Amino acid sequence: MGKRLLILTAGMGAGHDAVAGELARRLTPRDVEVSVLDVLDLVPLRLGHGLRHTYELSIRTAPWLYEATYRAFFVSPRPPPASPLTALIADRLERRVRELPPDAVVSTFHLAAQAAGRLRQQHRLDAPSIVLVTDFAVHRMWLHPGNDRYLCPDERVARAVAERMGRPATGHAPVVRPEFLRTDDGGRLRAAIGARPGERVVLISAGAWGVGRVIETAEGLAASGRYLPVVMCGRNQRLRARVLREGIGHALGWRDDMADLMAGAYALIDNAAGMTCREAFACGLPVVSYRPIPGHGRDGAQAMARDGLSSFAGSPAELVEALDRLQDETTRRARKIRRLFDAVPAEKVIGAALG
Template identity: 75%
Template structure:
């Protein structure tokens, strides 16, 4: 393998890591040596671990606090201010770039994009720096004009990035594992796992890898409608799984098979789980999204026609009811599925490597 690429991620939930891992797999298949680095591991004294715990705690127990931080520091048209954290990560990343030196750097997390852009702008990173944006709502922490190129979730977000950075930006196909594309709209694995009757309409309710958000209320509302059987995806939050009154699942490695048997996905984060559902042909409804980027991402997906955003328990049930119309259902699936017609991210990166 003559070329090397370093993929930067951060373990804030599972989405960024999953995208980085799948991208590395695809690059390896194209004879490119790919390595993945969590930039939070570059922070000394395990402070990166502390930042991860602090963020998870805010989203879980003080969402109003995270919302305030997000609105104050992430949402602005002005470039983000230089931060000690970014400077520290950039300095340590510069040392990591020498062992061995990559031919390109790809960031899949916004702090990584800031650190790599800073190094590239200062001439301390001498190879192309690309940013693979994983948020549909592109906030300013993703944006640094020192980066060479941006790969965005869709053309709408790409236009925003180009306008605000002046750097080349294009849409790319979602980076999801291939089994989600192969999944079929039939199968009984989910029905078996849930212990459901043949005519039950099973609705997946996602709480993300950390099991956050008001998903218990969501599940109770769906069950009370008498029309749907909620299956709550609790991620790694075992406490949540024990508290859910109905069907609740912990961390799963067979999500593609489960999605293949679901009626719809009710999501609260607008992250990778939504893209996996799009790949499976599973309609997505955003409801009670987590604050900050979760809410903004849900709005952005709905505006792009990729999903629906329900604002009340009644609206959630009504939105699910409309999916019984096969024409409506196919139209929504087709709109989201068109994302995968865009150029694959690995092809863009391979062209940059030469």
Template identity: 75%
Template sequence: MGKRLLILTAGMGAGHDAVAAELARRMARRDVETSVVDVLDLLPLRLGHGMRRMYEEMVRSAPWLYEGIYQAFFVSRRPPPSSPLTELLANRLDARMRELPPDAVVSTFHIAAQATGRLRDSGRLIVPSVVLVTDFAVHRMWLHAGNDRYLCPDDRAARTVMERTGRPASGHAPVVRPEFRRRRVPGSVLRDAAGARPDDRIVLISAGAWGVGRVEETAQGLAASGRYVPVVLCGRNERLRERVYGPALGWRDDMPKLMAGAYALIDNAAGLTCREAFACGLPVISYRPIPGHGRDGAAAMESAGLSCYARTPGELIRALDRLKDEAARRVRARRAAALFDAVPAERVIGSVLG
């Protein structure tokens, strides 16, 4: 009988789901039966749907409110407080796992990590629980000493996790689709979509799956410089796409091809899109990041030498100008490529499964 793996995610944007799906694909190739569950869907009375909508609206319309919540609950060296929501989710997850008991559980979202840690600590979860951290800046809501092992963005984050939980932690290679790791050969897909000339430097501006952030102003500033052609990636936000003056794209499944034709990526979330760009060898500049984990993630990536964090319009243009130096681009690309030399997440999880 083959091993069964339960992967927990949450539809907060698209990044957590994409990591869970790619991990499931890789584990299936190892003959592991995988199930992917959105923990928000386990909550009764459409609570999960309400949480998703509330978070989206805060990030879109009231970032100051999310910043306040983040500072109050996410930023601290103390363990997270006990929460009725976490206990409710743990109970619902316990009932779900009794229906089809897994041989191990992997969490790719912090609320799921809290629930599995609580279940493991109380003895209700008797199989290993692994947390795959998807944020570059590891906040305390990821951390619960009940979990067995942590897979972190890099070794520096892993050391922090070990200090604060006492649990084994290590860096792992980013979990991105294999198409992003193939040799980056510039094509015409992005140039055609942007209506750009052969010598134009096209800069992708990512607004995430929900199309959030002040990306319209960013695009206007780049266009006004006369040096770069901005293309805004609006995700599923069609209203944003209609508002952007200049090239703008909706949800796309051909991101590897788009990135192959880009000069740089401007990002505001420090999430999966950055890892995909790293895999492609595309330089990343963080600018006007969303509050909380987006801002802290941008700072963490810059500290690791993976990207540049521009704080002003002038800094953004200067950061893009520096990328004209091919030697500087190669240095950045080597640092990003080194992330993929770490142990693959599926190998660690396979060893946990036995």
């Protein structure tokens, strides 16, 4: 009889779901019955949808508010207080695991990690609970003493988590789809935007929701005359229409062929330090963080830069300078990134937990 794995995620953008989906793809052939559950769907009266909408709205229109919330509740050195929302999700999650008991639970979102840890600590979950951290900067909401093991972005973070929580923690290789690890000639991107030979195409990521000050970023790159900006607008059709209307660069909507597009680019400018960065690393595409979204976005971007995985630009002039320097830094940075992908695969650790 095969094992059952329950993967907990949350539709906050697309990154957490992407990790959950790729984990499910990797483990299903191993005679593992995988279920993926969005913990926001456990919140009654569509309040989970409201929470998602509130977060997206704050990132779009009041980033200072999210920054204040993040600093107050996410990065304090103290353990996070028990919240009614976590308790509610944990109660509903308990019903789910009693109906279909899993052999292991994996959380790819911090709220899920809190709920699963709570159940485990209170002996209401018999299966081991593993947290797969998807942020480069690990804040306290990822950490709960009830969880059994942590899979972290790298070994440095893993050592800090193990010391803080007294639980096993290891670095793991980025969980990206296999097409990002394959080489491509890059022709699809250049054909899609009509790039001329020799033009250096720079992708500007705005995430699945199309957020951040990417219009200003594209304007600065276009004004430099050295780079051709392409704004990846996600599902934000208004943003795409504005970029095209103002003629400040090319704009693409949601795409399922990002690996092919990245293969044709000179660099990626990112503002969230999330899944798109890991995909770029897999493709060998240099990353420059610029005007990151507040909270975990800024902390993650700074953590990547400290580890030598990316560059961090603080002004339009620094952004152009960072892009100019990329060719000289490519070899050194590639070695650091290769170490990320040489780490233990997450599915190997999870498979061991399944027994």
